[in-house]
Every structure is written in C-alpha cells, then in structure tokens.
Amino acid sequence: MRTFVRVTLTVLAFVVAALALPLTLGGVTLSASFENRYTPRTDGLSPQPVHRAHDPAKPTAVVVVGNEGAVVSDTLAPYEVLATTGAFNVYTVAPEARPVTLTGGLDLVPDLSFAGLDRLLGSAAPDVVVVPALPDLGEPSTRPVTDWLKQQSAKGTLLMSVCNGSGVLASAGLLDGRHATAHWFRIGGFDDEFPAVDWIRGTRYVDDGNILTTAGILSGIDGALRVTERLAGPEAARKAADAVGWAHYSPGASKPMVQNTFEAADAVVGFNTAFRWDKQNLGVLLTTGIRELELAAVFDTYGESLAVTTLAVGLDGAPIQSRHGLTFAPRDTPGAVADDLDRLIVPGADAAARRAADQYAGLAPVYLHGEAGFPFDAVLEDLVRLTDTATTRWTARTLEYPTEHLTLSGSAWPWTVTLRPIGLAVLGLLAAFGVRGLVRRFSPAGAGRRPPAAESR
Incomplete structure (x- = not known):
C-alpha cells in the first residue's frame, strides 16, 4: 500500500511539474x-465631436456605447448602414461625454452624452437605439446604460441589439418573455443566465416587434437593414446594402444560417x-x-x-x-x-x-x-x-461572416506556437527529474547508505 501511495504521489508530482510552466506562462x-x-x-485627451445639423423631419437613430467601450463592428457597422441611407439622424451616445475605447484600441468620441441627447430631442425619445456588446456585461458599470435603455423602451423606442448586446437588454429585463438571439459563442450561457428569454438559434436576426436582436457581430448589418426596411422602406434598405457592399442581404426576412458550434x-x-x-x-x-x-x-x-x-x-x-x-x-x-x-x-x-x-x-x-x-x-x-x-x-x-468567396490559403496551423507548451512541459519534467535526483542524493536515507562494495568488505 505504501508503495502504491508513493508511486501515485510521484506521478502526480511529475504531472504538476509538466503543467506548471505552460499554465503559469500561458495564463x-x-x-x-x-x-x-x-x-x-x-x-487624458478629450476632443470634441464634430457638430452635425439635426433634421427634425427625420427619425433619429442612436448607437449607444458604455463608459467601458463596446465591440467595434457592433458599433460601427449598423452606424454606417443607417447613415448611408440618408433617412436618419444618426448619432453615437454614451453615459458621459468622453472618449470610449472600442475593441482593438480604437478610441471613439461619442457625439452626445445621454444628457446631451435629451437636450437635442427635448421630451422625445430616439426612434431607434442600437445596443452593441459591452465588455462589462453584468457589472455595476453597465447600470447607467441599462437604466437608460429601460427609459427609452418605456417611451416606445425600437431597440436593436447586436451580438451579445442582447445580453445587455436581457440584464435590463427587457427580453423577458420575448424571442431573441445572440452570438453563438454566448447563447448557450444566456440560456442559463436569462431563462425567461426564448433564445433562437440558426438565424441572423429575430424581429420581435419593438425589439430586434441579431446574432454575432456582422449580423448587425442584417439587423440594421431590417430596421431600415421598417422605417424607411425596402428600396432604401436595398440601396444601403449595395452601398456598403453587403452581398448577403435578404429582403423582408432573416436569412437562415447554420448555427456555429465549437469545433x-x-x-x-x-x-x-x-x-x-x-x-x-x-x-x-x-x-x-x-x-x-x-x-x-x-x-x-x-x-x-x-x-x-x-x-x-x-x-x-x-x-x-x-x-x-x-x-x-x-x-x-x-x-x-x-x-x-x-x-x-x-x-x-x-x-x-x-x-x-x-x-x-x-x-x-x-x-x-x-x-x-x-x-x-x-x-x-x-x-x-x-x-x-x-x-x-x-x-x-x-x-459570423461567410467566406466561401474568399481565398484563404496558407499555413494550416500555427505549429511553432503549438510546440511551445510542449517544450515548456518537457522543461518542467526535466527540472522535476533533476530535483528528484538531488533530493535522493542529499536526503538522510541516501547519504547514510554505504556503497555496495564497501558493505561487502
């Protein structure tokens, strides 16, 4: 029994030694x-945005970003689609009037703070609010955004989320009892986190009346085109799709897609x-x-x-x-x-x-x-x-972008990168064998053992 325990502990020690360096450095x-x-x-730079004339005859669409930033395509893709139509006043808004960092380190200066938007529109609410994925979903720092979204929803604003922006809406309770979708990477977790929502897979967007949610990232283009259809007409949406180069536009309905899963x-x-x-x-x-x-x-x-x-x-x-x-x-x-x-x-x-x-x-x-x-x-x-x-x-x-039309040929796999943790594991094992040898050599049991030749004399 002692031998079994000793062997087991030795094996575990070597396993830990093999994993220690890859896990530590990799982490x-x-x-x-x-x-x-x-x-x-x-x-500390805080430049001012360029002032743009507001046309009260046009519906107003805003893309909201949090103080901690947002996913860059979730923010900019719907913005360009809506702005390209010429049918909307389009702004970016944030809780505070200061630069926010989008993914990749792109610093956006929002057009308006929430207070500035109120001053622009008076008692009216924006006609459309686009909600991108925020990095601090579920954190107290999103509270200014979720509280503001609840206020806009109560005024009848059409809410459109992009990617995991649906998680922002769900955390505000705005999707309870509704159909919605999200990025394939997170939708399974949202099933557990927000069970009151009917999460739909295999579609680029879900249009549920005054709330429209989209799947991952570039599905936000499809959502913005659907919003354009509803508020400016199908012809405006078609022209916008052509203008931005989106060849996947599906007029009037969401195009089905294969639901991505982990591979x-x-x-x-x-x-x-x-x-x-x-x-x-x-x-x-x-x-x-x-x-x-x-x-x-x-x-x-x-x-x-x-x-x-x-x-x-x-x-x-x-x-x-x-x-x-x-x-x-x-x-x-x-x-x-x-x-x-x-x-x-x-x-x-x-x-x-x-x-x-x-x-x-x-x-x-x-x-x-x-x-x-x-x-x-x-x-x-x-x-x-x-x-x-x-x-x-x-x-x-x-x-969530189709690539069948692209030539994506190159090295199949990052082999050099893959070999690094293996090399670290080998290095850890060699170190463990070295320590084991030193322990045996200098331990009291090893030091007190006489060489076999001496014992025979």
Missing part, C-alpha cells in the same frame, strides 16, 4: 490578450492567446473620410483573431472624422512609434487612392482597400498570410 499571456482588447488611453480546430484560439508571445504589433493609420466599416474591418478582424495587436495612429496625431461624421482619436503618430511597429496598416479606399502613408515608406505601408469589395474581405485575406488558416477561419466564424 499570464492569456490574461494580457483579453485585457489588451479594451486598453484605455492614459493621456476541434477552435483550439487554435487557446494557443494564440496563451502561447503566441511574439504577436505582431500593427499600426493602423486613421485618415479623414474613412468609412466606418473600413475601420471596423481592421480593428475587429485582427482583434478577434487574438493573434496580433493593433495601435491606432494618425498622420499628425490629431482626431479624424469618418465619412459619416464620427470622431476618432489616434494614440500617436507612425513616426513616434515606428520602432514598436512590425507593420503599418492603412485601411480605406480613399487612403489607398491618394497613397496617404507613402511618407512612411520605411514602414512599408500596406494599403488594404485598394481594390473594390466588402472591407472585411481584404483584411481576412491579409490575416491568413500573417497567421494561418485555422486562425483565420476561427476569426470569420466569430465575426
């Missing part, structure tokens, strides 16, 4: 990977987040006039891959205005951080046409949107060259 990198998605700026290849995200220690740092150049979807494509695609990092930079470091009037604040200039950048990414068709970053030839600027197409296509095709096929397909599934 540190894993935590940093997720924290970096919303790293707040620390310079074996999804393990790639664990290796990328925990053991890709040499992630490339990409500078992303913000230029005036850029489309909101062009920005979203870069920050969300690279960000959702969890395999590279992004830093927003500007030609002179000053805030820029997007095509439809949003204000973004870069964190530095390319020249100031050149030594920290592996590549300079230049999104935007306009920036490519005027070669906006040629002054930084030493950084070999990559003009992603030099050719026509939906903005996410070029970024996914660049990501597969930077990383591998498994990482890129994971990212597309996270975005």
Whole structure:
C-alpha cells in the first residue's frame, strides 16, 4: 500500500511539474490578450465631436456605447448602414461625454452624452437605439446604460441589439418573455443566465416587434437593414446594402444560417492567446473620410483573431472624422512609434487612392482597400498570410461572416506556437527529474547508505 501511495504521489508530482510552466506562462499571456482588447488611453485627451445639423423631419437613430467601450463592428457597422441611407439622424451616445475605447484600441468620441441627447430631442425619445456588446456585461458599470435603455423602451423606442448586446437588454429585463438571439459563442450561457428569454438559434436576426436582436457581430448589418426596411422602406434598405457592399442581404426576412458550434480546430484560439508571445504589433493609420466599416474591418478582424495587436495612429496625431461624421482619436503618430511597429496598416479606399502613408515608406505601408469589395474581405485575406488558416477561419466564424468567396490559403496551423507548451512541459519534467535526483542524493536515507562494495568488505 505504501508503495502504491508513493508511486501515485510521484506521478502526480511529475504531472504538476509538466503543467506548471505552460499554465503559469500561458495564463499570464492569456490574461494580457483579453485585457489588451479594451486598453484605455492614459493621456487624458478629450476632443470634441464634430457638430452635425439635426433634421427634425427625420427619425433619429442612436448607437449607444458604455463608459467601458463596446465591440467595434457592433458599433460601427449598423452606424454606417443607417447613415448611408440618408433617412436618419444618426448619432453615437454614451453615459458621459468622453472618449470610449472600442475593441482593438480604437478610441471613439461619442457625439452626445445621454444628457446631451435629451437636450437635442427635448421630451422625445430616439426612434431607434442600437445596443452593441459591452465588455462589462453584468457589472455595476453597465447600470447607467441599462437604466437608460429601460427609459427609452418605456417611451416606445425600437431597440436593436447586436451580438451579445442582447445580453445587455436581457440584464435590463427587457427580453423577458420575448424571442431573441445572440452570438453563438454566448447563447448557450444566456440560456442559463436569462431563462425567461426564448433564445433562437440558426438565424441572423429575430424581429420581435419593438425589439430586434441579431446574432454575432456582422449580423448587425442584417439587423440594421431590417430596421431600415421598417422605417424607411425596402428600396432604401436595398440601396444601403449595395452601398456598403453587403452581398448577403435578404429582403423582408432573416436569412437562415447554420448555427456555429465549437469545433476541434477552435483550439487554435487557446494557443494564440496563451502561447503566441511574439504577436505582431500593427499600426493602423486613421485618415479623414474613412468609412466606418473600413475601420471596423481592421480593428475587429485582427482583434478577434487574438493573434496580433493593433495601435491606432494618425498622420499628425490629431482626431479624424469618418465619412459619416464620427470622431476618432489616434494614440500617436507612425513616426513616434515606428520602432514598436512590425507593420503599418492603412485601411480605406480613399487612403489607398491618394497613397496617404507613402511618407512612411520605411514602414512599408500596406494599403488594404485598394481594390473594390466588402472591407472585411481584404483584411481576412491579409490575416491568413500573417497567421494561418485555422486562425483565420476561427476569426470569420466569430465575426459570423461567410467566406466561401474568399481565398484563404496558407499555413494550416500555427505549429511553432503549438510546440511551445510542449517544450515548456518537457522543461518542467526535466527540472522535476533533476530535483528528484538531488533530493535522493542529499536526503538522510541516501547519504547514510554505504556503497555496495564497501558493505561487502
């Protein structure tokens, strides 16, 4: 029995030794990977948004972001769709009038605070409120947003959530007894967390009267087109789909889709987040006039891959205005951080046409949107060259974006990254064997044992 216990403890000790280094070092990198998605700026810069004329004859649509930020495509994709129609006054709003960080480190200056929106609309409520996924879902910091959403709902506002923004609505009690959907990654957890909601799978959006919820990330485009159909008419929605390059528009109804689930290849995200220690740092150049979807494509695609990092930079470091009037604040200039950048990414068709970053030839600027197409296509095709096929397909599934029309060919798997935890485990085992040998050599039992030759004399 003692022998069995001793052997069991020895085996457990070696198992712990093999796991200690991979878990410790991987855990540190894993935590940093997720924290970096919303790293707040620390310079105290608080620029003012550009004022835009308000047309009281048009319905008003607002995209709400929390003080802790929001998912970048959840925010910018519906914004561009609604703004492209010309049928709405479209604003971004937040509890407070200060910059908020979207995923990937893109700092948005909201058009209005909640109080500012009240001053603009008086006693009226916005006609549409779009709710993206917030990073602090379920935390006390979301309370200003959920309280405000309940007030707007009570006034009859049409609420539209994108991705896990449905969790924000559910946490406010606004989805109880309703049909709703969410991102495939979280919908199972929402089943347990919000059992009063009838969660629907296999659809890009669920239209339930005064609340419309969408599935993951780019399904927000479908939701915004449905809102456009309802408030501005089918022809306006069709023109908006063409204008933003969305080839998956399904007039009048949600297009069915295969419900994503976890696959074996999804393990790639664990290796990328925990053991890709040499992630490339990409500078992303913000230029005036850029489309909101062009920005979203870069920050969300690279960000959702969890395999590279992004830093927003500007030609002179000053805030820029997007095509439809949003204000973004870069964190530095390319020249100031050149030594920290592996590549300079230049999104935007306009920036490519005027070669906006040629002054930084030493950084070999990559003009992603030099050719026509939906903005996410070029970024996914660049990501597969930077990383591998498994990482890129994971990212597309996270975005809920069909890729059958793309050429995503490259290395099948991040083999070098995968070997790192194995190497750490071997190193831990070697260390354990070394410690065991030292313990045996210098323990009282080992030290007191005479060599066999001496004992025979």
